[in-house]
Amino acid sequence: MGNATTQQVAVVAAGAVCWRKEQGKLEVLLIHRPRYKDWSLPKGKIDPGETTPECAVREVREEVGIDIKLGIPLPSIEYQVASGLKVVHYWAARTEAVKVKPDGKEVDEFLWCSPERALELVTNPSDREPVQALVAAFQEQNLATWPLILVRHAKAKPRSSWTRAEGERPLAASGRRQAVAVSRLLQAWAPERVVSSPWDRCVQTVMPYVKRANPKLKLVDAITEHNAARKPGKAKGVIEKQFDKRVPVAVCTHRPVLPLVLDVLRKHMSVELANLLPTTDPYLAPGEAIICHVSSKNHGHVVSVEQFRAYDD
Numbered sequence: 001m002g003n004a005t006t007q008q009v010a011v012v013a014a015g016a017v018c019w020r021k022e023q024g025k026l027e028v029l030l031i032h033r034p035r036y037k038d039w040s041l042p043k044g045k046i047d048p049g050e051t052t053p054e055c056a057v058r059e060v061r062e063e064v065g066i067d068i069k070l071g072i073p074l075p076s077i078e079y080q081v082a083s084g085l086k087v088v089h090y091w092a093a094r095t096e097a098v099k100v101k102p103d104g105k106e107v108d109e110f111l112w113c114s115p116e117r118a119l120e121l122v123t124n125p126s127d128r129e130p131v132q133a134l135v136a137a138f139q140e141q142n143l144a145t146w147p148l149i150l151v152r153h154a155k156a157k158p159r160s161s162w163t164r165a166e167g168e169r170p171l172a173a174s175g176r177r178q179a180v181a182v183s184r185l186l187q188a189w190a191p192e193r194v195v196s197s198p199w200d201r202c203v204q205t206v207m208p209y210v211k212r213a214n215p216k217l218k219l220v221d222a223i224t225e226h227n228a229a230r231k232p233g234k235a236k237g238v239i240e241k242q243f244d245k246r247v248p249v250a251v252c253t254h255r256p257v258l259p260l261v262l263d264v265l266r267k268h269m270s271v272e273l274a275n276l277l278p279t280t281d282p283y284l285a286p287g288e289a290i291i292c293h294v295s296s297k298n299h300g301h302v303v304s305v306e307q308f309r310a311y312d313d
Contacts, residue, residue, distance in 0.1 A: 019093070
């Protein structure tokens, strides 16, 4: 692979290694593209205003007709194209017994096969790396996961200009647009539950996602700024409880509460992963999220950490 840090990236793309278990054995999905006469993984170029996770989900839907939820991140690959360096970001995506429907234009065939067969068939040798990483995660029982997502609320009206109750301080106009972008970002993982501070700016941040995806919404006083400052242990307990529930969840709270949440997350992961978490104020930008994937097999064990900022106009 090349080194993206020393060469300007010309093309950013994203995709997924879709996987399933058939009779206990791992299978992955390959697509055939008639234009290139090649076998590859579903992927495509990022659209303006789109994050890479959103791109990965959209491309799989467009190419093979499957709505996926992203699992653990897999290694990104780099290779040269006519315009320069291309970087493709990949995620694992578990798919159950769904019917694959190639679009017929970009993709005319698909194949579920063993990872070993996929490694033989892929035309671009760099596609092997994410497949190999998927196999390694499967062998380590770190492939089946559920997401725990931490979201800082979107941009609010300034404290200095707000004279009413702090809990009623709403999002700014730019924050409301940001909340829509947060909704698009969350759809890449599709959390079934949303746990939020009941203060207006947090509720307004998650409502576009709640209205679109209809998750179970729970408002929790313990993760407001005031209550978390008075009883930090109770705020931490709210996060700890999410690990026990083992259900995909997004938690929306305030900047001053983030250190408490991050303390809990660190206890559930390796030092290597913990070093990826932010350590200095403000920890996250408004509308930014940390995605932790928790192993379904090894209870409470976080196996990957990512950080994304919803597209900000």
